[in-house]
Amino acid sequence: MGKKLAITGNQAVAEAMKQINPDVCAAYPITPSTEIMQRFASFVSDGVVDTELVTVESEHSAMSACIGASAAGGRVMTATSSQGLALMWEMLHIASGMRLPIAMALVNRALSAPLNIHGDHSDGMGSRDCGWIQLYSENAQEAYDNIFQAVRIAEHEDIRLPAMVCMDGFIISHSIESMEFLPDDVVKDFIGEFKPTNPLLDVDKPVTYGPLVLPDYYIEFKKAQHEAIKRAKRVTLEVAKEFEKISGRSYGLFESYRLEDAEIAIVVLNSAAGTAKDVVDAFRDKGIKVGLLKPRLFRPFPYEEVADALGGAKVIGVFDRADSFGGFGPMYMEIASAMVASGSSPLMINRIYGLGGRDFMPEDAEAVIKELVEIADTGKAGTLKEYIGVRE
Amino acid sequence: MSTPLRLKELSKKADLLTGGHRLCAGCGAPIAIRQVLLAAEVPLVASNATGCLEVSTTIYPYTAWKIPWIHTAFENAAATISGAEAMYKSLKKQGKIDRKIKFIAFGGDGGTYDIGFQSLSGAMERGHDIVYICYDNGAYMNTGIQRSSATPLGANTTTCPAGSVIHGKPQPRKNLTKIMAAHNIPYSAQASPAHWRDLMTKVRKALEVDGPAFINILAPCNRGWRTPTHNAIELCRLAADTCFWPLYEYENGRLTINYKPKEKKPVTEFLKTQGRFKHLFSPDSQDLLKQAQENVDREWDNLLREAACWADEAEQTG
Numbered sequence: 001m002g003k004k005l006a007i008t009g010n011q012a013v014a015e016a017m018k019q020i021n022p023d024v025c026a027a028y029p030i031t032p033s034t035e036i037m038q039r040f041a042s043f044v045s046d047g048v049v050d051t052e053l054v055t056v057e058s059e060h061s062a063m064s065a066c067i068g069a070s071a072a073g074g075r076v077m078t079a080t081s082s083q084g085l086a087l088m089w090e091m092l093h094i095a096s097g098m099r100l101p102i103a104m105a106l107v108n109r110a111l112s113a114p115l116n117i118h119g120d121h122s123d124g125m126g127s128r129d130c131g132w133i134q135l136y137s138e139n140a141q142e143a144y145d146n147i148f149q150a151v152r153i154a155e156h157e158d159i160r161l162p163a164m165v166c167m168d169g170f171i172i173s174h175s176i177e178s179m180e181f182l183p184d185d186v187v188k189d190f191i192g193e194f195k196p197t198n199p200l201l202d203v204d205k206p207v208t209y210g211p212l213v214l215p216d217y218y219i220e221f222k223k224a225q226h227e228a229i230k231r232a233k234r235v236t237l238e239v240a241k242e243f244e245k246i247s248g249r250s251y252g253l254f255e256s257y258r259l260e261d262a263e264i265a266i267v268v269l270n271s272a273a274g275t276a277k278d279v280v281d282a283f284r285d286k287g288i289k290v291g292l293l294k295p296r297l298f299r300p301f302p303y304e305e306v307a308d309a310l311g312g313a314k315v316i317g318v319f320d321r322a323d324s325f326g327g328f329g330p331m332y333m334e335i336a337s338a339m340v341a342s343g344s345s346p347l348m349i350n351r352i353y354g355l356g357g358r359d360f361m362p363e364d365a366e367a368v369i370k371e372l373v374e375i376a377d378t379g380k381a382g383t384l385k386e387y388i389g390v391r392e
Numbered sequence: 393m394s395t396p397l398r399l400k401e402l403s404k405k406a407d408l409l410t411g412g413h414r415l416c417a418g419c420g421a422p423i424a425i426r427q428v429l430l431a432a433e434v435p436l437v438a439s440n441a442t443g444c445l446e447v448s449t450t451i452y453p454y455t456a457w458k459i460p461w462i463h464t465a466f467e468n469a470a471a472t473i474s475g476a477e478a479m480y481k482s483l484k485k486q487g488k489i490d491r492k493i494k495f496i497a498f499g500g501d502g503g504t505y506d507i508g509f510q511s512l513s514g515a516m517e518r519g520h521d522i523v524y525i526c527y528d529n530g531a532y533m534n535t536g537i538q539r540s541s542a543t544p545l546g547a548n549t550t551t552c553p554a555g556s557v558i559h560g561k562p563q564p565r566k567n568l569t570k571i572m573a574a575h576n577i578p579y580s581a582q583a584s585p586a587h588w589r590d591l592m593t594k595v596r597k598a599l600e601v602d603g604p605a606f607i608n609i610l611a612p613c614n615r616g617w618r619t620p621t622h623n624a625i626e627l628c629r630l631a632a633d634t635c636f637w638p639l640y641e642y643e644n645g646r647l648t649i650n651y652k653p654k655e656k657k658p659v660t661e662f663l664k665t666q667g668r669f670k671h672l673f674s675p676d677s678q679d680l681l682k683q684a685q686e687n688v689d690r691e692w693d694n695l696l697r698e699a700a701c702w703a704d705e706a707e708q709t710g
Contacts, residue, residue: 057514068475
């Protein structure tokens with residue numbers, strides 16, 4: 001068994017990166033993820049890792065250097081948040097289009113304007129179409145565990161795609177909580193040696209990365225990418241099973257909490273799920289059949305499995321910590337797609353909460369669940385999309 | 393033992409940028425890049441900014457490159473190659489690779505002077521062991537001749553067209569070679585394919601130094617310069633003879649001028665060969681012509697003065 005320590009989310013991720021010992025990291029400071037690379041830099045300075053740390057002049061260059069390094073043929077990691085991810089956006093597509101298994105910690109933070117450094121999911125959700133695998137984490141333990149699994153999923157020969165592990169800025173990145181580390185040798189065995197495919201550094205077998213591809217072949221590249229990320233669902237479960245053997249901690253595509261017989265379901269991502277679970281318990285104590293679904297693998301999205309898990313619910317409340325202005329929240333759109341495709345038609349509402357780090361309190365969850373109970377009774381949903389926890 | 397820089401020996405070396413690519417007939421870029429590749433005596437890994445060179449040499453499923461090559465985007469050839477170089481360093485340190493490999497980046501003036509400027513500056517400051525080659529044709533030729541910060545004063549481009557009020561580009565060029573030298577990198581130089589032996593010597597010096605090097609190479613574009621397709625080299629020679637494109641190098645901060653024309657020709661001799669400057673020869677553009685000559689004179693005089701200082705110092709220190 002590994003040792004138990006009280007540590008912040010950022011420190012947990014930095015520790016995971018130390019144990020992974022990637023060949024190259026390229027990163028640029030940005031709140032709230034700065035501490036990850038800052039701590040990692042001291043591992044580099046102290047010679048604890050073999051990593052070449054490229055301290056670039058922007059996040060755009062960070063991802064560009066990660067791509068160059070990954071194509072050269074080795075294990076590459078980075079971390080960022082918010083505006084940093086936004087600046088990387090162009091390169092995120094290029095990393096996935098080139099099928100490079102880069103692993104990144106994304107410490108979720110709101111996007112400007114107005115400037116805000118606190119946690120919401122606008123950055124991660126905004127990059128959901130970039131072709132990266134996305135794993136979300138409720139707490140430091142999950143972030144730590146997900147980092148190892150993300151490396152394995154990304155590098156799997158059936159996948160070869162970049163992956164990001166998301167956790168909430170400040171709420172998780174800067175809060176100290178108790179968690180368990182895995183021993184170094186156990187991590188090393190789990191991660192294994194990096195297996196390069198078509199590396200640039202094989203100068204005897206020159207390869208061309210990033211050619212101009214016209215309408216005669218472009219869509220074939222994209223189809224291949226589509227097939228690859230689809231396979232990530234299966235690989236995520238395989239890797240989770242292996243991870244359970246070394247850690248005793250079990251992971252799936254999502255977490256179902258008291259969903260089996262639930263007539264009312266809520267969908268909550270990341271740290272807010274912890275708060276909401278307590279509220280679910282309180283309602284269960286009153287005999288109300290409420291359950292919670294906490295997504296983990298957001299890309300690829302496990303539509304069938306989510307629909308199965310939510311299938312018994314008459315009403316569903318989907319919480320979004322990001323908005324797609326003029327549309328429903330991103331999570332709502334996925335859950336709605338899942339339910340429609342499965343042929344079931346529960347009443348569904350969308351509640352936007354916690355933007356820019358506004359606290360998500362038990363009362364917020366309570367109010368929404370009460371509303372869901374009423375909808376279940378009346379069969380009428382009222383306002384489908386609404387902001388909650390807003391000053392009036 | 394390096395291949396001697398003589399045509400007879402060089403002609404026996406394999407071309408690393410093969411024929412069959414789709415750059416225009418008469419384009420200066422592939423001439424310059426082939427000279428660069430011909431000079432190299434170590435295995436290279438290249439990155440390439442988006443631009444003519446990139447799109448015309450790698451139309452899928454074909455590639456003209458016989459070296460490992462990567463293109464990611466427009467503004468980041470330097471950052472991309474710095475990542476590849478970092479991976480090489482890491483794997484070498486870990487004993488996973490042992491052979492000598494050098495890293496080179498190619499970009500046009502748009503991808504280098506403008507959108508890729510930050511990425512280039514960052515990579516130079518970080519001290520990667522890379523060579524950055526800019527092929528400077530003085531505009532965004534790939535998108536259809538738009539002005540860049542390398543476009544010469546008065547040039548007619550599609551975004552600074554010669555009109556009845558504004559006579560082409562109102563601003564002079566940015567002096568990127570000097571800006572690169574100001575990064576205090578071990579090697580930076582300006583070259584031209586007309587002086588091929590000088591260019592190839594510079595490439596060898598750039599590849600030899602341990603750390604970042606930058607070479608700015610003039611590469612005529614007949615589409616954008618409005619010139620015929622047979623005289624790219626002649627135009628390069630005129631650029632050096634008029635001191636519009638002086639050939640010089642900074643080795644650890646020390647300037648050497650590599651070519652001093654016996655008789656410095658007026659810049660109009662260079663300008664009049666090209667359709668992009670045609671309007672400057674009408675009576676109402678005389679001021680711009682005068683200014684163009686003054687700019688060339690000032691920059692050339694500055695170079696001469698600086699080189700003279702270095703020569704004096706060398707004399708004093710014996």
